Amino acid sequence: MSLVQKTHVLERDSLGRLILIDASGTRHIGVYPVRAFPITAPGSGISIMDLSGKELCWFDSVSAVPEAELGLIEEEMAAREFMPVIERITQVSTFATPSIWDIETDRGPTRIRLKAEEDIRRIAGNILLIADSNGLQFLIKDATQLDKVSKKLLDRFR
Incomplete structure (x- = not known):
């Protein structure tokens, strides 16, 4: 599933949860980003998932993520992906x-x-x-x- 960059908005609510507002205006609360290849290709393939594990949005690479949303996605992934080198x-x-x-x-x-x-x-x-x-x-x-x-x-x- 590929979405045009302007068909959604990603923001954080007052409780710190990520919210995705899709093209139809539906608010998906508590979404989270997942890397397709977190170890071998961390800069490619990022999906935004809902709480049930359904993919809501896909980016082919980090460079495809709108700049305004990239910071939110990186913050969330840093909290979720703890793997010391x-x-x-x-x-x-x-x-x-x-x-x-x-x-x-x-x-x-x-x-x-x-x-x-x-x-x-x-x-x-x-x-x-x-x-x-x-x-x-x-x-x-x-x-x-x-x-x-x-x-x-x-x-x-x-």
Whole structure:
């Protein structure tokens, strides 16, 4: 479903919810944006969904989103998409699982517990997704771009 940019209005109400007003004037309260490919192509394919999961509006790319609405969509996605990016692995407690990892992320240093080697998944190319024991997902955007120590520690688990 593709809509012409001027057929809808996206705004935030006094309770902080996103509202989409469609071409017929219908107000859809509590809508939320969803990326089609959040890891491999975050700038392409954004859908505006209603509370029941029905697509109300589609944008082929971030550049297709009207400037006035882009800020609202980015704010909402930042609140919904919490996936810290691992920048360095500084230490692991043991090379067997379970193990404790000290890492540095784009949101600061932290410690995670890796339950099993299967919790490290290759998404595409050199992109890795690591799930800690609490179910939190951590992203490595390009394993080949990690520093030497991080690569060496990571290679012990893959």
